Amino acid sequence: MRAFLSRFVRHRPAVLGLVILLMVTAFALLAPLIHPASPFGLVGRPFQPPFGEYLFGTDQLGRDLAAALLYGARTTLLIGLIATTIAVLVGVTIGGLAGYYGGRLDAALMRLTEIFQTIPFFLFAILLLAVLTPSIVNVIIAIAVVSWPPMARLVRGDFLAMRDREFVLACVSMGMSNARIILRHILPNTLSSIIVTASLMVATAILIESSLSFLGLSDPNVMSWGFIIGAGRTAIRTAWWVCAIPGIAILLTVMSINLVGEGLNDALNPRLRTL
Amino acid sequence: MTPEPDLLSIERLTVDLPSWADRRHAVEDVSLALRRNEILCVVGESGSGKSVMARSILRLSTSRHVQPSAGRILYAGEDLLEASAERMRALRGSRIAMIFQEPMTALNPVLTIGRQIEEAIAVHVKRSPRERRQQVLDMLAAVQLPDPERIHASYPHRISGGQRQRAMIAMALILEPDILIADEPTTALDVTTQAQVLALIREMQQKRRMAVLFITHDFGVVAEIADRIAVMQHGRLVEHGAAQDILERPQHAYTRSLLAAVPDLAPAPARHDFIGAATALKVSGLQKSYRGKGLFRAAARVVHAAKDVAVEIRRGETVGIVGESGSGKSTVARCIARLVEPDAGEIRVGEVDFGRLASRALRENRKRIQTVFQDPYGSLDPRQSVGSLIAEGPMIHGASAEAARRRALELLALVGLDARSADRFPHEFSGGQRQRIGLARALALDPDVLIADEPVSALDVSVQAQVLRLLAEIRERLGLSVLFITHDLRVAGQVCDSIAVMRHGEIVEFGRTETVFNAPSHPYTRTLFAAVPGRAWSQRRAAARESS
Numbered sequence A: 001m002r003a004f005l006s007r008f009v010r011h012r013p014a015v016l017g018l019v020i021l022l023m024v025t026a027f028a029l030l031a032p033l034i035h036p037a038s039p040f041g042l043v044g045r046p047f048q049p050p051f052g053e054y055l056f057g058t059d060q061l062g063r064d065l066a067a068a069l070l071y072g073a074r075t076t077l078l079i080g081l082i083a084t085t086i087a088v089l090v091g092v093t094i095g096g097l098a099g100y101y102g103g104r105l106d107a108a109l110m111r112l113t114e115i116f117q118t119i120p121f122f123l124f125a126i127l128l129l130a131v132l133t134p135s136i137v138n139v140i141i142a143i144a145v146v147s148w149p150p151m152a153r154l155v156r157g158d159f160l161a162m163r164d165r166e167f168v169l170a171c172v173s174m175g176m177s178n179a180r181i182i183l184r185h186i187l188p189n190t191l192s193s194i195i196v197t198a199s200l201m202v203a204t205a206i207l208i209e210s211s212l213s214f215l216g217l218s219d220p221n222v223m224s225w226g227f228i229i230g231a232g233r234t235a236i237r238t239a240w241w242v243c244a245i246p247g248i249a250i251l252l253t254v255m256s257i258n259l260v261g262e263g264l265n266d267a268l269n270p271r272l273r274t275l
Numbered sequence B: 001m002t003p004e005p006d007l008l009s010i011e012r013l014t015v016d017l018p019s020w021a022d023r024r025h026a027v028e029d030v031s032l033a034l035r036r037n038e039i040l041c042v043v044g045e046s047g048s049g050k051s052v053m054a055r056s057i058l059r060l061s062t063s064r065h066v067q068p069s070a071g072r073i074l075y076a077g078e079d080l081l082e083a084s085a086e087r088m089r090a091l092r093g094s095r096i097a098m099i100f101q102e103p104m105t106a107l108n109p110v111l112t113i114g115r116q117i118e119e120a121i122a123v124h125v126k127r128s129p130r131e132r133r134q135q136v137l138d139m140l141a142a143v144q145l146p147d148p149e150r151i152h153a154s155y156p157h158r159i160s161g162g163q164r165q166r167a168m169i170a171m172a173l174i175l176e177p178d179i180l181i182a183d184e185p186t187t188a189l190d191v192t193t194q195a196q197v198l199a200l201i202r203e204m205q206q207k208r209r210m211a212v213l214f215i216t217h218d219f220g221v222v223a224e225i226a227d228r229i230a231v232m233q234h235g236r237l238v239e240h241g242a243a244q245d246i247l248e249r250p251q252h253a254y255t256r257s258l259l260a261a262v263p264d265l266a267p268a269p270a271r272h273d274f275i276g277a278a279t280a281l282k283v284s285g286l287q288k289s290y291r292g293k294g295l296f297r298a299a300a301r302v303v304h305a306a307k308d309v310a311v312e313i314r315r316g317e318t319v320g321i322v323g324e325s326g327s328g329k330s331t332v333a334r335c336i337a338r339l340v341e342p343d344a345g346e347i348r349v350g351e352v353d354f355g356r357l358a359s360r361a362l363r364e365n366r367k368r369i370q371t372v373f374q375d376p377y378g379s380l381d382p383r384q385s386v387g388s389l390i391a392e393g394p395m396i397h398g399a400s401a402e403a404a405r406r407r408a409l410e411l412l413a414l415v416g417l418d419a420r421s422a423d424r425f426p427h428e429f430s431g432g433q434r435q436r437i438g439l440a441r442a443l444a445l446d447p448d449v450l451i452a453d454e455p456v457s458a459l460d461v462s463v464q465a466q467v468l469r470l471l472a473e474i475r476e477r478l479g480l481s482v483l484f485i486t487h488d489l490r491v492a493g494q495v496c497d498s499i500a501v502m503r504h505g506e507i508v509e510f511g512r513t514e515t516v517f518n519a520p521s522h523p524y525t526r527t528l529f530a531a532v533p534g535r536a537w538s539q540r541r542a543a544a545r546e547s548s
Helices: A002-010 A012-034 A065-101 A103-118 A121-132 A136-163 A166-174 A178-214 A225-235 A241-268 B050-057 B085-091 B113-124 B129-142 B148-152 B161-173 B191-208 B219-225 B243-248 B253-261 B329-336 B359-368 B386-396 B401-414 B419-423 B431-443 B461-478 B489-495 B513-518 B523-531 B535-547
Strands: B006-016 B025-035 B038-043 B068-075 B096-099 B179-183 B211-216 B228-233 B236-242 B279-291 B302-314 B318-322 B344-349 B369-372 B449-453 B481-486 B498-503 B506-512
Touching (some): A002 A241, A166 B359, A178 A225, A178 A241, A225 A241, B006 B050, B025 B038, B025 B236, B038 B191, B038 B219, B113 B148, B191 B211, B211 B219, B219 B535, B236 B253, B279 B329, B302 B318, B318 B489, B359 B369, B431 B461, B498 B523
Parallel strands (some): B038 B211, B096 B179
8 A cells, every 4th residue: 555655656747636636626525615605696797707806707697607616516526426436337347247257248248338339429428318308317327328338348358367367266266156256356456457447437527527518418407617618608709717717627627637547557557667 | 629719708797677676786797708619508597687697798688777787798809788789780680699488479470480580681781582582491491490481481370389499590590690699498398399499409509610608497408408507596607617517516505406406307206006095086088179269160170178088096196197288288187176167077076076066066065176276476366465365265165264264374384484474465475485375275175186287387496396395295294185287297207106198188198107207108208208308417317316
């Protein structure tokens, strides 16, 4: 654990990413304390520029952008995390079963995965939301449904490689059950690549969520960064800040998650690094 | 015979290791001279710095952190460590050539053999394409490759390992270098192929009066081929001299211990005759074949890994299965342990019809057969502590955590490891220690039969001797019945009471160890024995020991 931390800390950009990410998380958690009123409340004249009466100004309806940003962070992070968790669970289960048992089960599960992979993922997400009606739960489902296939492929590959390793044969010859071999021996050994991929999936999930809300395909009753941009896009020439500020927030968050993911990769898979 | 002048001399060479390595120098203060028309063998265990030293001559460093820091390497009066990159390129291949351990990775898989060798010519000298082609064909014939035209047009994966190594040698020698550096060139080969390649290297060396620097860990190979020997340990040169002197009158304690660790090519004194002892394992009619997945069923290739194999082990007996790679010996072991499903055959462990068991009954009875695997690095789960690795087996079969832990500590003591080892992780142990842990894990379930699948092949010779001694001691103490799989006849002679020789999935000879060693009946067995490197040396040594 200490070796892991020291390797992670050695990766400077990752530390920077972690700091930004922690700040975003802190703001999201503390949103109701910093700004107790609803972010949908009208506070003043519309299109006030930033650094005036309100820190980030107001939007086309006269809502406080800073409040919208704070509450938007909650939605964005929450959707990113939950959608990724679901996608990881599905992906690991399908990939793990396919890789471990092989044969027909593998063929069937991989064909299923390929069906999902052949449909452009963003169009698929739009289609799902159009069918399911946009609500926060459905947004999460849509993102999870389009994100699990790469994870399934990765885990399948790792399981396949692990399956013929002698330590797994030793487990079999002890009389261990398949469930125990998978959960106690193979899974922990593939955990590092799962964690790394999952961290990058969170970033992708946030981007998908933002794009969906930009298109108006998200819950209209929940504030999110993509929603702010989508609502402000018609006024981009007169009031650039309505789009720019949440855009920068998305950029920073996604970048910081990517940096953390890279740092985790270097720290968890030290063998991949060259001397 | 007057000694030849030095062709290459290494003077006080030191090669640094990066700061995080466990020692400061890969090679430390080594001085060594290579003369024309001789084979100088550099022997050492893994980590002795022998390969790094050899690669320093051609300045082939694997890492920028591993660089020579002191000393000189003189070739024809020129210090190679000071030479320009351009000069080194001119020397490499043309004056000093090198061959490697694994010809499959040393050859480019997308170019034909002919193209690659022609390229070696084209880099250094101007010749017309026709001359180049003819020269390569002559060379391929000179290294005794059958049908040079065909080999010339073949891709590396289309020819066998031995042929690839011959092609590598042809490529190295095509420009008639003065010096050939051979880094473990026969280690990846089977014993019969190894014998042929060694003979070829010797022949080419004599014909061209070359100097050969031959890196190896195997004293059998050394005895077969060396004119002079240099022994390395921990990056230092501990002893060097004429081959006969070193082999017969080693001065340094390390050389002596290395030589003592090489098992004789003779059967150890028989322990018991096991006549009338109860049968621990009886295998009969075992069949297993692998079908290549061809696009069209008819074209699919069928490989018989086991054809009607029968083995019987009595209680307390050790039976060896000896064979070259691809002979099916490991498949047989895995079929018996039911890690691979056999196509047909009966496997009986004592009274249990082990081959017919399924699902739950099979899982419960798996403890009767336990395996010690070959790879000390791959056979232990890297994320489990050693204690829980060993305790896990008994716990699955119903022991309490407390009892399993006690048992694990007992077993660690039995295999000669500290009780504190239980809380450490596999990567903290050396290869030999890991094999001890693997043995402890296998013994934790009190198996009726222990399968040892090449348990010492990946180990250095001195560690190998320790592990074999431990295995023999534990076998005696616990009265274990062992199926011992190996490719090494020397090891088989030390450990086994009976030996089965396998070839192409069939047992061609089975008998008491001393019978197989002293009067082999099958021609293939005789070929195997004849191919063992350093056979004459081993026999002289055994005879000398007997007379003293």
